[in-house]
Structure formats: structure tokens, C-alpha cells
Amino acid sequence: MKEKEVLVDIKNLEVAFGTRKHRFVAVNDVSFQIYKGETFGVVGESGSGKTTIGRAIMRIHSTAKGDILYNGEKINGKISKSLDKQITQKIQMIFQDPMASLNERAKVNYIVSEGLMNLGKITEKERNERVTEALKEVGLLPEFASRFPHEFSGGQRQRIGIARALIMEPEFIIADEPISALDVSIRAQVLNLLDRLQKEKGLTYLFVAHDLSVMRFITDRIAVIHEGVIVELAETEELFAHPMHPYTKALLSAIPLPNPIAERNKTLLVYDKSMHHYETDKPQWCTLHEDHYIMANKEEFAAYKEAYESNR
Amino acid sequence: MNKKEIILSAKDVEVKFDLRGQILTAIRDVSLDIYHGETLAIVGESGSGKSVFTKTFNGLLDKNGTISKGELIYNGEDLAKYKKDRQWLKIRGHEIAMIMQEPMTSLNPLKSIGDQIVEAIRIRDRKISYSKAKNEAIGYLSDVGIRNPEDRFKQYPHEFSGGMRQRVVIAIAIACKPKILICDEPTTALDVTIQAQILTVLKEMKEKYSLTIVFITHDLGVVANVADRIAVMYAGDIIEIGTTDEIFFDPRHPYTWALLSSMPQLGIKGNDLFTIQGNPPNLFTEIKGDAFAPRNPHALKIDFLKRPPYFEVSETHKAKTWLLDPRAPRVDKPKGIMALQDLTAN
Incomplete structure (x- = not known):
């Protein structure tokens, strides 16, 4: 990972819902880059x-401002039909609730291959082969293709969801809380599977979750987002070792630790937005250190910088 | 208490x-x-x-x-x-x-x-x-x-x-x-x-x-x-119970080990997380022996034949596993679990 190749470049992205009086800005002026082959966490x-960021990249939500570049090409707003088709194939999504995201009236065979059929003509034989291959890849038996989703356990359903994404041979997968609905031991299996697939196929992941303990294990870099604004972005271990923004600190303090002694001595930090004084001195996206960015105004940044230097 | x-x-x-x-x-x-x-x-x-x-x-x-x-x-x-x-x-x-x-x-x-x-x-x-x-x-x-x-x-x-x-x-x-x-x-x-x-x-x-x-x-x-206390359940039975400290720092049942080891907090980046092999038993059929035995790498012969009773570890801590029987061979806890004690904030 020495030479970092930018796969997704998000510039000043704004996503808003509603109009005029009811306008709500869900994502406000967000910029970040995702490198090829990494796991980026939000x-x-x-x-x-x-979730809105992920959906904006998927073109499910239209963007109000800013650009999303994929491999250097702009993919938000109006784009050509052929590019749209290309994007649909290369970017895939894995959803949170495997029960809700699988069509309960369709057999696994259809669910997994639906995307292929949309992409162009394909023979029945080839389709079946591709389904078998995709199921094998996620550790399911080929016979499962003729079953319905309700016949599977939660972990297996999530594997079907992953197979559905894999069959398109994507480059980039957006995983929206793919494991928060699963049991601890199943969670581990799905995480291992995602990790293996990344190594084998050189996939890039955008991992959206609220559980920081999982994120620490799986991601390379993490962006912390609060009310539509990214407040801090750093490499995972760097972020855990030196969290600077008060919101990041609050979030980290809330992680449940599987150690009763540490839990008893833990103090919970609470983040209050009113602690910032942004009326005159507007916050900016500042570079604290190489690959460690933070949202702060000038006064705060000086304080963060000082604390950061003395802490290292 | x-x-x-x-x-x-x-x-x-x-x-x-x-x-x-x-x-x-x-x-x-x-x-x-x-x-x-x-x-x-x-x-x-x-x-x-x-x-x-x-x-x-x-x-x-x-x-x-x-x-x-x-x-x-x-x-x-x-x-x-x-x-x-x-x-x-x-x-x-x-x-x-x-x-x-x-x-x-x-x-x-x-x-x-x-x-x-x-x-x-x-x-x-x-x-x-x-x-x-x-x-x-x-x-x-x-x-x-x-x-x-x-x-x-x-x-x-x-x-x-x-x-x-x-x-x-x-x-x-x-x-x-x-x-x-x-x-x-x-x-x-x-x-x-x-x-x-x-x-x-x-x-x-x-x-x-x-x-x-x-x-x-x-x-x-x-x-x-x-x-204050934790009871671990598996396949319709409490297989281990003890104070919180005992369960986290001195777990005895292989299932508790497995459950603790599969937490992402204990994962080492780049390595696979620990997973439990196999599936939970079918509760429609009668379970013979220790319900966890088929998934347990440390299972003894008796685990498949006879259901273990509670073995007392301390006054407050007991577990249902034949590994605690005095005749059982010594099986050490997985090393990963030891790391729990060092796990502190950040």
C-alpha cells in the first residue's frame, strides 16, 4: 500500500432532502478519498x-452539490447510459438486515443472479454456473440455489447477500452495517469472509457502521461523522491512539469493553455541540498530521495541535 | 453481596x-x-x-x-x-x-x-x-x-x-x-x-x-x-455461571472460551477472527452428552455419551463440562482470552 491509488474521490459532497422550508441537509460539505484495496470506515x-454517503455513491440518492469521482470519472448527477451500466456493475452494496433485503418470494438462484440479468443477455447455463460459483465463494452449498431465503439462518442469509454482490464481479463494495444484526460468533464468520474476499479479489470496501470495536478490527482508515459533517479522519490505529475531536473521544469512550475491571473504572464522555464557538471563527478541514484530518476552527486547531504534539 | x-x-x-x-x-x-x-x-x-x-x-x-x-x-x-x-x-x-x-x-x-x-x-x-x-x-x-x-x-x-x-x-x-x-x-x-x-x-x-x-x-x-453475575446459555442449558470477573478472567467451559475469543475486540488485524465451527444442535432431537461436544475441539469421549453435571470451580462459579472432572486431561485456555486482562480503555 505504498503507492496509494485513489479509487473514489468525494469532493464537497452535499446531499439534501426536501425542498425550501423542509430542506434538510443530511450530508454537508464532505470530502474524502478512498484508496484502491483499502477498507474505509465511516x-x-x-x-x-x-448511510446517505454510501447511497449517494451508489446513485440511489441524488446529490445537491459536489462531485463523486470514481476512477477519475464523475459519477454523480447526469451521466451517460453506458457509464451508468458500468457503475452498476462495479459498485455493489451489502445491506444491514439480510431478511429485509432478500426477496422472500424468490429462490436464491434468482436473488443472486438478478443483477446479471439486468446487465445483458446471458444463457441459462452460464447463469447457473455463475450462481454456483458465487455461492461456493461465500461458503454456501450449490444446492442452496433452489431454496427460499426463509430457510436460512441469519448468517447464511448475509452470505447470500454477499454472493449477490460478488456475482457482478465488482471492484468496490459498500457494506452498510453488514454485521450489526448478527450474533457474536456469526459476526466473526462474516468478517472473516469479507476479509478473505478482499485479499483474493483485491476489493475495496466502504464499511458503514456504528460499532467501533468491529471497525477497529476491519478498517484501514476511519472517518467519524456527526450530523452530516466529518469531524475527524485518520488511520484506524492512529485514531484509536490519538483521538483529538471531542466527538471522537466521546464515541471511543462509549465502546463496551469486555473487561469488567476496565469497565468499572471507565468514564463516559459526553459530547455537546454547544462547546464549539463557530459563530465568528468558522471551522475548517485541517491537517493535524500526515493522514490525520480534523474539523476545527483556528483557535481549536491550535489547541488540538498542541495536545497532539505533547501526547505523542 | x-x-x-x-x-x-x-x-x-x-x-x-x-x-x-x-x-x-x-x-x-x-x-x-x-x-x-x-x-x-x-x-x-x-x-x-x-x-x-x-x-x-x-x-x-x-x-x-x-x-x-x-x-x-x-x-x-x-x-x-x-x-x-x-x-x-x-x-x-x-x-x-x-x-x-x-x-x-x-x-x-x-x-x-x-x-x-x-x-x-x-x-x-x-x-x-x-x-x-x-x-x-x-x-x-x-x-x-x-x-x-x-x-x-x-x-x-x-x-x-x-x-x-x-x-x-x-x-x-x-x-x-x-x-x-x-x-x-x-x-x-x-x-x-x-x-x-x-x-x-x-x-x-x-x-x-x-x-x-x-x-x-x-x-x-x-x-x-x-x-454482577453472568450465566452462559447454550442449546437451552446454562453451561457456565459465575461472577463477572470469573467468567471473563477464568472461564472454564469451551463454549465460553469460544464466545469470548470470537469478539472483534480480541482480533488481531490481518489475522482471521476466531470462529466456532459447525452449527448449534437441533433441538427437535434428543441431545446426548454435552450439547457443545460436536463443535468442541477439546471434546473428550465422554462428552458424546454422558451429559456433564455442574463442576464447582469456586463457591460462586460452576460449569458443565467434563474437562473439570479430576480424571480429565489438562486443557489450557486459549491464549487469546488472556489478552482480555490487558484490554483497557484505548
Whole structure:
């Protein structure tokens, strides 16, 4: 990962819902880059806009401002039909609730291959072969193709969801809380599977979640988002070692630790937005250190910088 | 916790479900003493029977489920013998209350939250006037940390966020003045920050109203914060029980090891996370020996033949595994679990 090749470049992205009086800005002036082959995490509470970012890249939500570049090509707003088709194939999504995201009236065979059929003509034989291959890849038996989703356990359903994404031979997968609905031991299996697939196929992941302990394990870099604004972005271990923004600190302090002694001595930090004084001195996206960015105004940035230097 | 007063005692409870003629044994001879004023966590994967077991405490089993064996002693009465809903009404809510996972589904969307709390107070105390009940309800709302309770009293569930709704549910449960509060995955649907807040509220309520809390979860990380004791369930049986420190720092059952090892907090980046091989047993068939044996790499021959009894590790800690038998070969805990002790904030 020495030479970092930018796969997705998001510039000043704004996503808004509603019009005029009811206008709500879900994602506000967000910029970041995702490198090829990495796992990029977006963490935040519900309602912070983390899912919206993923959906904007998928072209499910239209963007109000800014650009999304994929391999250097602009993919938001109006684009040509052929590019649209290309994007549909190369960017795939894995959803949170495997029960809700699978068509319960369709057999696995159809669910997994639906995307292929949309892409162009394909023979029945070839389709079946591709389904078998995709199921094998996620550790399911080929016979499962003739079954319905309700016949599977939660972990298996999530594997079907992954197979559905894989069959398109994507480059980039957006995983929206893919494991938060699963049991601890199943969670581990799905995480291992995602990790293996990334190594084998050189996939790039955008991982959206609220559970930081999982994020620490799987991601290379993390962006912390609060109310539609990314407040801090850094490499995962760097972020855990030196969280600077008060919201990041609050989020980290809330992680449940599987250690009763540490839990008893833990102090919970609470983030209050009113602690910032942004009326005159507007916050900016500042570079704290190489690959460590933070949202702060000039006064705050000086304080962060000082604390950061003394902490290292 | 020196004076241990048993508040509820389950003895060899067995629960069976009739699914179109097929019999499923969901709970297999579980015995458990719950002490007054403690927080007991029941941990297990989905399908392990943790919810079903606690539902027997207040008669909330589905119609096709019955307690086929055993006793549930509460206040000198055997709850397992209760047949009619009228008998249960004395227990449900008043003595043993329950908080569910999804706060939106447990609240009535057509009634203001204030009225829902008043409703609970009036069931307990039929003669109380509305204004008095209202004052009391506002008190409960501020107890669970809802700001401006007077204004919030009139609002409806949809006007609250997920975390606030869960606080309201807690307020309703407490309004009945129960002795035991069963929390069935109360924070699973919530964010990490909100989860931490709800856990704090539960702890405060426990102190203030001297509750006994039974906390059901699948996430061991949450438990470290709240529990005094932990019971680990697998395939309808409590396979290990001990104080929180004992379960985390000195687990004995291979299933507990596996559960602890598969936490992402213990994962080393780039390496695979630990996973448990195989699937949980089929509860439609009779289970021979130790239910975990087929998935257990340390399984002994006897594990497949005879069901292990409880082996005492200490006064408070016991586990159902033949590995604790004096004749068993020495098997060391997986190394990964040792790392738990070094795991501190950040």
C-alpha cells in the first residue's frame, strides 16, 4: 500500500432532502478519498448521514452539490447510459438486515443472479454456473440455489447477500452495517469472509457502521461523522491512539469493553455541540498530521495541535 | 453481596414447544437462583433459549409452549403451576416486569407517553387521581433522564428518538414498582453512545428502586459493564455461571472460551477472527452428552455419551463440562482470552 491509488474521490459532497422550508441537509460539505484495496470506515450515530454517503455513491440518492469521482470519472448527477451500466456493475452494496433485503418470494438462484440479468443477455447455463460459483465463494452449498431465503439462518442469509454482490464481479463494495444484526460468533464468520474476499479479489470496501470495536478490527482508515459533517479522519490505529475531536473521544469512550475491571473504572464522555464557538471563527478541514484530518476552527486547531504534539 | 437472599429460584425447568406435532425442547433442565438486588446477565446466541427461559418468569410463553417439568419458586409460590392469566396478572408487571428490545414496538403509538405511564400507575393503584398519577409519572420521566418532563409528558412515541423511547419504556416498567426487571436485549437496536447512556440509567434505577435485574444479551462486551453475575446459555442449558470477573478472567467451559475469543475486540488485524465451527444442535432431537461436544475441539469421549453435571470451580462459579472432572486431561485456555486482562480503555 505504498503507492496509494485513489479509487473514489468525494469532493464537497452535499446531499439534501426536501425542498425550501423542509430542506434538510443530511450530508454537508464532505470530502474524502478512498484508496484502491483499502477498507474505509465511516462511523457515526444513527441519523448522522453515514448511510446517505454510501447511497449517494451508489446513485440511489441524488446529490445537491459536489462531485463523486470514481476512477477519475464523475459519477454523480447526469451521466451517460453506458457509464451508468458500468457503475452498476462495479459498485455493489451489502445491506444491514439480510431478511429485509432478500426477496422472500424468490429462490436464491434468482436473488443472486438478478443483477446479471439486468446487465445483458446471458444463457441459462452460464447463469447457473455463475450462481454456483458465487455461492461456493461465500461458503454456501450449490444446492442452496433452489431454496427460499426463509430457510436460512441469519448468517447464511448475509452470505447470500454477499454472493449477490460478488456475482457482478465488482471492484468496490459498500457494506452498510453488514454485521450489526448478527450474533457474536456469526459476526466473526462474516468478517472473516469479507476479509478473505478482499485479499483474493483485491476489493475495496466502504464499511458503514456504528460499532467501533468491529471497525477497529476491519478498517484501514476511519472517518467519524456527526450530523452530516466529518469531524475527524485518520488511520484506524492512529485514531484509536490519538483521538483529538471531542466527538471522537466521546464515541471511543462509549465502546463496551469486555473487561469488567476496565469497565468499572471507565468514564463516559459526553459530547455537546454547544462547546464549539463557530459563530465568528468558522471551522475548517485541517491537517493535524500526515493522514490525520480534523474539523476545527483556528483557535481549536491550535489547541488540538498542541495536545497532539505533547501526547505523542 | 454477603447476605444472599434468593428472590427467584428455578429448579430443573424444561420448556417444550409443539410445532405442528413436532416437539422442540427449548429449555433443558435449567436450574438457577437469582439473588435479591443483583444484576444477572444471561448471555447466549440466538436460539440458545435465553429469551424463552426468562419469558417463563412472567407467563409470556407462546401458546404452543409449556413448562413441562420443574419449579419456579417466587415468594413461596410455584409459578410453573400457574395456568390462568388471572394468576399471572398479579406477577406480570407488578412483581416481574420486562423491557423488550425494540422500544417502538412496545409503546402504543396512539397514546401520549404520559398517559401510558399513568396507565401503568393506575393498574397498580386503582384509586389514585389523574393529577396525582400525572405528578408521579413526571417524576419517573425525570428519573430516567428525560429533560423537560412536563412538556414531554404530552408527546407521542414518534416524537422521541430511539434512546429516549427506550427510557420511556424503562419509566413505564418502573411505574409498576416491580421487584425484578427483565431486560431483553434493551440496547441492541441502539447506537453505542446511546447504549452506554441506557446502561447508566438502568444502573441508577436499580439503586433507586432496589431492583433485581436480569439482563439478556448476546454481546459479552455490554455485560462487563452492568452484570454482577453472568450465566452462559447454550442449546437451552446454562453451561457456565459465575461472577463477572470469573467468567471473563477464568472461564472454564469451551463454549465460553469460544464466545469470548470470537469478539472483534480480541482480533488481531490481518489475522482471521476466531470462529466456532459447525452449527448449534437441533433441538427437535434428543441431545446426548454435552450439547457443545460436536463443535468442541477439546471434546473428550465422554462428552458424546454422558451429559456433564455442574463442576464447582469456586463457591460462586460452576460449569458443565467434563474437562473439570479430576480424571480429565489438562486443557489450557486459549491464549487469546488472556489478552482480555490487558484490554483497557484505548
